[in-house]
Amino acid sequence: MAIVWALVAGLIVGLLAKLVLPGRQPVPLWLTVLIGAVGALLGNALASYLGVRHTGGIDWVRHLLQVGVAAVLIAAATPMYSGRRR
Structure with missing residues (x-):
């Protein structure tokens, strides 16, 4: 079930x-x-390193770090697919 959630x-x-x-x-x-x-x-690892992984309520900083890291990775992967056709 952990794989599905991931x-x-x-x-x-x-x-x-x-x-x-x-x-x-x-x-x-x-x-x-x-x-x-x-x-x-x-993003979770970075949040743990910065000490903001577990906070009271919703962990907004952790979620922003996750999306930020993923955005950097997608921006890095985009040039590989920009010249390809579907």
């Missing part, structure tokens, strides 16, 4: 990351989910 979180984080980036990113959905999951894991 994929759902990857989808949400990946799609939010694509929304904050300007322009169109021709990255396929499967890669968006994968990058979102990796971004969520790295």
